[in-house]
Amino acid sequence: MSQVMKPSTAAQKLGILLSAAPEDFQQTPISREDLDALRENPPQWLQDLRRNGPFPRDVIAQKLGVSNSGLARGGLTDPLDADQIGELLANPPQWLEHERSVHRKVVAENERLKAERARQGN
Template sequence: MSSHQSTQSMKPATAAKKLGVYLDATPAEFREGVVTRDELSALQAEPPAWLVELRANGPHPRPVVAAKLGVSISGLARGGVTDALTTEQIEAIKQENPEWLQKERATQAEVRKETVRVKKLHAEREARRQES
């Protein structure tokens, strides 16, 4: 048995997701090739200008848009936001603060509160279980 290790690679869509960028906005050479784990690590360690620009100004993929707005991806869809948005567009939505955004942020706050409550409950149950 040799210790030869094959280079793992991923589709550009997977790499874009790991980098937190919108695939369609990446350069053609990125979209048309494959990305090795080493290349991905290099992009993360020393991002090229196009990656810095995309991360700063977008367009951003929906998970990033949702995070920047403080809502879930489902909340974006309920609010009618289905496309990638630029940072400028996200800021405009924040400034406008439409009713759907207020509602979805309130929903997210309730979800977070419930998650904390459930974790605390589980921790208390585990502590009682270990005591007995």
């Protein structure tokens, strides 16, 4: 018997917003085989969601180059589509520029610490 997951888990693994997926996807548990099939040969609705959104928080944060917390501090709580993200990137508000700077510093510090731990371990 194949393992199944909740639609919300499958949506998260696919990087899509569950509420934007078709009703049958939202209501049906997904097997690992079905998930793999969706990844390998995505139907048109999945291709459209991945390209145009609306996107979940973690995808929005990644596309904007900020953390999930940075989105919250910036007041972004609703899903955004590709056009809205494009507008933010084309004309970044001050909070976005600040959060991108903070995020870059955090990532750089994490890389520095990782390299330091690797040196100490050798």
